[in-house]
Amino acid sequence: MAATESTIDPQQPVVALDDAAFGRACALTELPSGNPVSADNSTVVRYSGVIDAIWTIGKKLHGGTMVATSAAAAARGLRAAHPESAEMLPIAASTDFLGAPDPGRVDYEVRVRKAGRQICLVDVDLVQEGRTLVHTAFTFGRVDDAPPVYVPESHTDMPTEPTADAVAYGPDSPMRIAHLSQGASVAIDPIWARFLAGEQGKPQLRLWIRPRPADEQDPEVAVYFAMMAGDMSPPVSMNLGRFGWAPTVQLTTHLHRRPAPGWLRVIATTPEVGERMFVQDQLVLDATGAVIAQTRQLALIPLPR
Template structure:
C-alpha cells in the first residue's frame, strides 16, 4: 500500500443521504409462513475491493429485523437492535439483496430475531439479533479517551474517492472517513503495535435521521482495517464470526473508531472496535475473530 496519502482537506458536507438507501427496504411476499421478507439495494460505494462491506450488511439486516419486529407488534417500536451475532457464509456482490426475517422471541425486555441476507437464492449472511432498549442517560462509569482528538487532524489519511485508501475502501464515497497516521505505521512502510484509529462522519441526510444514524453506528463498528497490517500482514482477512453492540444513538458529528486486539496468532486474530460519538459517549462496539491475511512478501 502506497504511503503517498492525501492530507485532510475540509470539504462541503453533502446534503444527500447515501446510507439511507441501504436502510430503505421494501416488503415483499415471504417464502415461509411467519417470516418477513424485504428487498433492498447495497450500492458499490459500500464495498471493500469488489465485495460488500461486512458492517453494511449487518446494518441492512438490522433495518430488516426492526421493520419486521414492529410489523409483528407495533408496541415494540421503542426497541432497537442492541446486539448482533453474524456469520458470513459467502461474499455478496453489490446490488439487490433480500432479507428474510424470523422473530424467535417476543418479551417485555428482550426480543430475538434472525435475519438471512439472500442474493441469487443463496443465504450469504446470517445474523441473530437481540432487541432491547438503548441507554438514554449518562453512564455510571466509562473510561475517557481524551488522547484521541474529537475530529481528524490535518494530516489524517483520507479515504476520498481517488485517494490510495479510497481505491480499496470505497466507503469514503458515502461518508467522511480518515485514518490516524500516528497509529497506522503501515502507511509509512513501518511496523507498529496492532492497533488503529479512525474518524467517520455520515452525510447530512443520514445524520438527520436518528434511526439511520444508529444503523450507521452499527456499520462503523466494522470500519477499521485489520490491525495485523501494522505487523506486516496485508490482504483479505476473512471474518470467522463478528458480534456487534449498539449502546445508544449517536450525537451529530464525528464518530471515533478505536481498533485493538488481544492476540494475533499464526492462523487467527481477534479485533475489538469501539465507537465513540462527538460527545465521547460509547455508541457501538464490535468483536470479531478473523483469519490472518496472507503474509506480505516484502516482510
C-alpha cells in the first residue's frame, strides 16, 4: 500500500526513464537450484531479478510490485515444469509480508505445489540477502476472455482518463513519496482525496494509472502491471486524518481478465476502519469498464502523532 507521510522525505531516487520500466522489474535470470527439493519434496526453482528505486514507496519496495514480480517468477517456473499450463495466468494470490525489502537485487524461490488441467498452485518466496521477506501462494487458471455479463453502475461513473484537476504523481506533487511515476503515469482524483486539501472525508480514493508504451504492448507485462495496480492507492484512512506508514499485514489479489490498452482506473474503499486495523478494497478497471483485478488488504492504522 502506498503510505504517505504528512511531512515527506525530500530525498527522491532518480532512475533513468525506461519505456519498459516495469518489464525490466519482471525480467528474471534462472539460478542454480542449490537445494532442488524442499522439505515437502516439491521441486524448487530459483530466479533472480532487479527491482530498482522506481518501484518504491519512500525507501522500501512497493508491495504490489513485489506481488507482480513474484507472479512473473511463478509463471516462469510453472511453465518450465509443465508446458501445458502456458495459457494459465495467476488468477489469485495471497501474500504475507515478513519484512520490507530494499530496491536492488531480489531472488525468487518457486515451488509448484499442484499442476492440474484447470488449476495449478505455486508458492514463491521473495528472498533478499538470504532472508525470505515476502511469501505468496498463487493459484493459476484461465482468465475470462469475453466481455462481462454484468457491470455495476458504480463502476461506470469514474472518467476513463485523468480529469483536468487530477493531481499527477511526480517529484513536485504531494504524492512524491511514491516514486512509481518514473516508471508509469499516475494521477489521483482530488475530489475524493480530501486530505490533499487538508480536509477530512469519506475513506475512499480514486486513481488512474497507465504503464509506459512498451510495457502496455507486452501482453504478459500488462497483466502483471494490472496486478500491481491493485496496490496503488494510498491508505484510505488518510481521509480520516490518519497519516503515516500503514503496514500491510496480508494482501489478496484476484486477476479477472487481461487489460485493454489505455488507462487503468483504481477505486479504493473500505468496509471498516478500526482503531488498530483497517481493510482496504481496490478495484482495477480498464478502459472498457471491465474489472481487471481486485485486491483486499489488511493493514495497521498509523499511530497517532
